[in-house]
Each structure stands twice: as C-alpha cells, then as structure tokens.
Amino acid sequence: MTTVLVVLSVFVVLIAVLVGMSVRVLREYERAVVFRLGRLITLKGPGLVILVPAIDRMERVSLRTVTLKIPVQEVITRDNVPVKVTAVTYFRVVDADRSIVEVEDFLAATSQIAQTTLRSILGKAELDSLLSERERLNEDLQKVIDQQTEPWGVKVTTVEIKDVEIPANMQRAIARQAEAERERRAKIINADAEFQASAKLAEAAEVISRNPTTLQLRYLQTLHEIGSENNSTVVFPLPLDLVRPFMGGQAEVSTATQEHARSVWNAKVVD
Structure with a gap:
C-alpha cells in the first residue's frame, strides 16, 4: 500500500x-x-x-512600443563643427516571427543601427540646419532606420533629436551672430521709419506751401503741446515779415562793405 x-x-x-x-x-x-x-x-x-x-x-x-534612448554621439557636421547629440527612438515589433528568426537581438541591433544612422545623417548637415531644421532631420532619421529594421519585423515610428551640445567658443560666435542680426534688423527698421517720415514731411510741406496760413496754425498747435507739459519754457512764433526788413538792411551793408573792399584792392593793384 x-x-x-x-x-x-x-x-x-x-x-x-x-x-x-x-x-x-x-x-x-x-x-x-x-x-x-x-x-x-x-x-x-x-x-x-x-x-x-x-x-x-x-x-x-512584446508588441508594445519601446522607447530606446540613443547614447551621446560625437558628430562632426558638414561645416566641420564638433557637436554632441542625444536622441530617442520609438519602435515596436510588427512581425514577432521575423524579430526572432531574422536577428539575434532586435533591441540591441536597432540601437546600433540608430547610433550609426544618427552619425551618418547629421554628419551631412550643417550646424545651422541641425539647430533650425530638426523636424526634417528627424524624418530623415526615421526613414533610414525604418528601412534597415523592416526585414527584422521592427517598425520605427518616431526619431527625435533631444539635445545638441555645442562647444563654448561656438556658442559665443552664435551669440555674436544673433546680436549682429538684430542690429541689422534695427537699422533697417529705423531707416524705413526715416523714409516714411520724410515722405510724410514732404507731403506736409507741399500742403503748407499752398496756404502759408497753415504754418501759423502749426505754430499755435506747437505752443499748445508745449503748454500742456509741466515746464517753464515759452515759445512764441515771430512773424518773418517783421524780421525781413532788418535782414534786408544787413544785406545792403554787407554788399557795400564788399564793394569798398573790392575798390581798395583794385587801387593797390594799379599802384
């Protein structure tokens, strides 16, 4: 038992x-x-x-989307600037049979492909493109990596460049470039403003020349604007008709003086 x-x-x-x-x-x-x-x-x-x-x-x-962080890659851009780039890749397995049969370790293989592709694609781009055209570079990286992992049954959905580390001397150069660009824009805006103001002043002068009374009205408006402020300055427009006789007399005296000097000089030359 x-x-x-x-x-x-x-x-x-x-x-x-x-x-x-x-x-x-x-x-x-x-x-x-x-x-x-x-x-x-x-x-x-x-x-x-x-x-x-x-x-x-x-x-x-597992068929879930995998977030793969690409380690820091040292890249030399097309214009010979050394940068350090980090990125992240999102992919998932769409064919489980091929992910096991076609490759030994699809996770490690995808990581290596992503690193080499990142260095290759960014090495063909200039620094300005790397900083301002990330969306286009992300699309190029996604297409190239996806083409290489497709035989493994792996679908790369997104590649994002996370950070671009630039040398300190290049950062200072970029800052100077940005400052110069802003100064250029400021000068252009100032010149455009001066051009528009001069055009408006020319139009105003043409209008005033048709009717001199408008100049007196402008004087009165200026007095009103000055009087509205808290100051002790008083500006009073003096009509030019009162000053013109004095200016004419001074002109006659100046002419007589010139004639006298000319006659004295001629006498000396004759002697």
Missing part, C-alpha cells in the same frame, strides 16, 4: 511538472514564437498556450 502511494505521488508530481512545462499564459500585448524540434510553427497568443514538453520551445515577444 505504501509503495502504491509513493508511485501515485510521484506520478502526480510528474503530471504537475509536465503541465507546468506545457501551459503558458500570455498577456494581450505578448505573442509566442514556438519552435517544435527546431522548426518554426504557427504564432500563438495571447491567452492560454499549450506546448509539448521537451519538444516545443517558446520565445516571448
């Missing part, structure tokens, strides 16, 4: 071990790549998966 119980116990344990070896439960985002005597059979999962003990071997593959 004891022998029978021992044999039964061993049989039950053996059955439990075989069941544990043959039954697998896969989550919704997992798939099972099963090899039977070394040959690939139908993809299984999710849910309950039954395996033949000692004959079937299973590899779990």
